Amino acid sequence: MLTKRIVPCLDIKNGRTVKGVNFVNLIDAGDPVVLAKQYADLGADELVFLDIAATLENRGTTLDMVLKVAEQVNIPFTVGGGISSVEHVDKLLKCGADKVSINSSAVKRPDLINELAEKFGSQCVVVAIDAKKIDGEWFVHLAGGTIPTDIKLFEWAKEVEERGAGEILFTSMNHDGTKAGFANEALAHLSELLNIPIIASGGAGTIQHFADTFTKGKADAALAASVFHFGEIPILELKEELKKQNIPVRL
Amino acid sequence: MKLVIIDYGAGNIKSIQFAFKRLGVDAILSNNIDEIKGADKVIFPGVGEASSAIKMLQESRLDKVIPTLKQPVLGICLGMQLMCNSSEEGNTKGLGIFDVAIKKFSKAVKVPQMGWNVIYNLKSDLFTGIKEKEFMYLVHSFYAENCEEAIATTDYEFEYASALQKNNFYGTQFHPEKSGKVGEQILKNFLAL
Numbered sequence: 039m040l041t042k043r044i045v046p047c048l049d050i051k052n053g054r055t056v057k058g059v060n061f062v063n064l065i066d067a068g069d070p071v072v073l074a075k076q077y078a079d080l081g082a083d084e085l086v087f088l089d090i091a092a093t094l095e096n097r098g099t100t101l102d103m104v105l106k107v108a109e110q111v112n113i114p115f116t117v118g119g120g121i122s123s124v125e126h127v128d129k130l131l132k133c134g135a136d137k138v139s140i141n142s143s144a145v146k147r148p149d150l151i152n153e154l155a156e157k158f159g160s161q162c163v164v165v166a167i168d169a170k171k172i173d174g175e176w177f178v179h180l181a182g183g184t185i186p187t188d189i190k191l192f193e194w195a196k197e198v199e200e201r202g203a204g205e206i207l208f209t210s211m212n213h214d215g216t217k218a219g220f221a222n223e224a225l226a227h228l229s230e231l232l233n234i235p236i237i238a239s240g241g242a243g244t245i246q247h248f249a250d251t252f253t254k255g256k257a258d259a260a261l262a263a264s265v266f267h268f269g270e271i272p273i274l275e276l277k278e279e280l281k282k283q284n285i286p287v288r289l
Numbered sequence: 290m291k292l293v294i295i296d297y298g299a300g301n302i303k304s305i306q307f308a309f310k311r312l313g314v315d316a317i318l319s320n321n322i323d324e325i326k327g328a329d330k331v332i333f334p335g336v337g338e339a340s341s342a343i344k345m346l347q348e349s350r351l352d353k354v355i356p357t358l359k360q361p362v363l364g365i366c367l368g369m370q371l372m373c374n375s376s377e378e379g380n381t382k383g384l385g386i387f388d389v390a391i392k393k394f395s396k397a398v399k400v401p402q403m404g405w406n407v408i409y410n411l412k413s414d415l416f417t418g419i420k421e422k423e424f425m426y427l428v429h430s431f432y433a434e435n436c437e438e439a440i441a442t443t444d445y446e447f448e449y450a451s452a453l454q455k456n457n458f459y460g461t462q463f464h465p466e467k468s469g470k471v472g473e474q475i476l477k478n479f480l481a482l
Contacts, residue, residue: 039406040405040445041404041406043404043405078469083404108303108304108307110307110311112308112311112466112472113426113467113469114426114464132301134304136301136304159338160401161336161429162301204403204428205403233400234400235399258403258404288405288424
């Protein structure tokens with residue numbers, strides 16, 4: 039049986055992890071390679087690296103980091119942040135990234151999704167969608183959730199699938215950072231509406247939140263950052279509890 | 290040990306090269322026919338779309354060369370699918386090494402299958418020391434039907450062949466290079482064949 043995936047997300051700036059990461063005795067908690075290896079050993083199913091300060095100038099630094107991660111890490115990983123061209127994706131994949139995640143660039147130029155899917159295959163195209171519920175309706179937001187648009191979440195998600203995305207990473211801006219649980223209602227609707235895997239993001243605070251997003255939210259994977267980085271939820275413990283609740287996980 | 294990874298322009302071959310490097314083997318990336326023929330072991334990778342991959346193989350005449358290889362050959366993911374008779378992806382003929390057709394999962398399940406699933410019914414020296422129902426990482430929308438040449442099966446929508454073997458030819462639908470320590474053991478087993 040295909041298992042539900044647990045996905046730690048690491049924010050990257052100039053090839054280094056930012057935000058404190060403090061879950062084991064690491065000599066260098068800023069080194070993405072060391073962290074990625076550690077997470078792989080602790081049972082993470084895949085990893086996401088989000089370049090939060092991506093610019094043309096530091097693109098080389100990120101590529102170098104991707105190469106080093108691919109050299110050392112034996113589980114799949116996705117790279118996102120500031121990706122807007124086929125050429126850039128080509129470089130990232132050639133450095134060893136398994137998937138790339140695009141967000142604002144796909145909203146600005148939706149054909150990018152088709153181009154990437156045709157050239158590299160849907161399996162490596164993750165479209166990240168940040169959305170916020172305003173007066174009962176979900177709207178897509180850009181630039182890390184800061185710029186609102188009039189694009190409706192479910193319409194955009196359907197279009198993203200039709201254009202060839204292999205997976206959707208959905209972040210609820212209403213839930214992100216709250217540690218009060220994932221946006222399970224919206225997630226379940228996405229899962230019913232679409233036939234591609236959905237990664238839930240935003241709101242993880244407890245082990246039960248993960249269980250709920252897999253059962254009530256029907257998510258295929260759950261992404262989180264701080265609860266993993268600060269050791270609040272050890273991945274092994276999380277997976278053991280999920281298994282107890284009959285949620286299929288890799289243990 | 291001369292290990293060659295066939296480089297015909299399809300997909301993420303860096304990960305495979307790195308995985309062997311972690312095992313202490315420097316793999317050569319090549320599309321040179323003499324170099325491939327002269328290797329001790331050959332990896333046939335592939336990520337992407339089947340019919341365009343077949344076209345790339347035809348352009349370099351590798352479609353004729355690969356089925357004649359005598360040393361152990363391991364096809365991974367799309368590489369394995371291309372070694373079969375045909376694929377519904379782009380309705381293309383395959384290399385015809387494995388006597389099975391590649392079909393698409395239906396809409397009863399999410400497509401692609403993406404993530405970790407177990408392999409079982411293991412029967413090959415490729416799986417020496419590997420227990421039944423170990424987890425492997427898979428990403429695919431098309432599958433090989435269960436058949437006589439299956440050396441591992443996996444359940445998704447139904448039971449399908451997640452690894453194949455015929456004589457010196459091996460194929461895995463899963464990515465051993467991305468499947469943690471167990472995947473590494475499978476690559477080690479291949480090197481030891």
